[in-house]
Amino acid sequence: MYEGVVQDLIDELGRLPGVGPKSAQRIAFHLLQADPVDVRRLADVLIEVKDKVKFCSICFNVAEDDQCRICRDPRRDPSVLCVVEEYKDVVAIERTREFRGRYHVLGGAISPIDGIGPEQLHIRELLTRLGDGAVTEVILATDPNLEGEATATYLTRMLGPLGLRVTRLASGLPVGGDLEYADEVTLGRAFVGRQAAT
Structure with missing residues (x-):
């Protein structure tokens, strides 16, 4: 002290x-x-x-203006929406340079133990965004843990009746990893998501 x-x-x-x-x-x-x-x-x-710094009025990403740079960018595909838990997830996905759509930041994940339910997240705003019919695919990019899975399951049920294509990020073995160190869930998902060898 x-x-x-x-x-x-x-x-x-x-x-x-x-x-x-x-x-x-x-x-x-x-x-x-x-x-x-x-x-x-x-x-x-x-x-x-x-x-x-505040949060984007559309997607809830961090921004210095009312809208973040991604929501303002006319080159982004408005028909594909990637739903993430936190704004730091947007940065991680942007680093891959693979996604050219738009985002929606939930502000967390469903976690009853921590007292976080759907009403504490930006799910209502997500449903409002999807109401205009511009989005045709929603990619659920929540964390591959218990809370992320619960959130993705909840969203899948909510979005099903809207007639949208709802997809989930693939998950499996990390590049450079050893099979013996993979947990059962990761290894199981790698089998379910297997692809044809090229």
């Missing part, structure tokens, strides 16, 4: 996701030794991010 503001800094840094007590302490002491100009720049950027 340190005194005063140093301990306050360590405590606040420790509240960040993925930052444990030792990492928080290391970051705090790095900031104490850093050039004051660098620390001020970091503080200014943190304040600016909270002041300027």
Whole structure:
């Protein structure tokens, strides 16, 4: 335990996701030794991010304007909508350069244990977006875990009556992985999603 503001800094840094007590302490002491100009720049950027960044009024991705750059881009295919849990998932998919449609960020996944049900997510807004008939395919790109699967199952049931093509991202063995280390669910999915050898 340190005194005063140093301990306050360590405590606040420790509240960040993925930052444990030792990492928080290391970051705090790095900031104490850093050039004051660098620390001020970091503080200014943190304040600016909270002041300027908001969520897109259409897809709920992060944006500095009312709409994000993806929703504003006329080159994106409006007939294909990729539904993801968090805005960081948009970044991951964009890095692949394989998807040219639009997105819808749910803001999480259904998790009864954490008190998150469909009403806490942007599902109502998703259904509103689909009401105009422009979207013909919805890709469910939720995480391959219990909560992501529950969310995808719920959405599949909700979207079924709308007559849309509802697809799920393929899942299976990672490139460079060993079969002996794959869990049963991943290996099972790899068998179900197998493709013809080329």
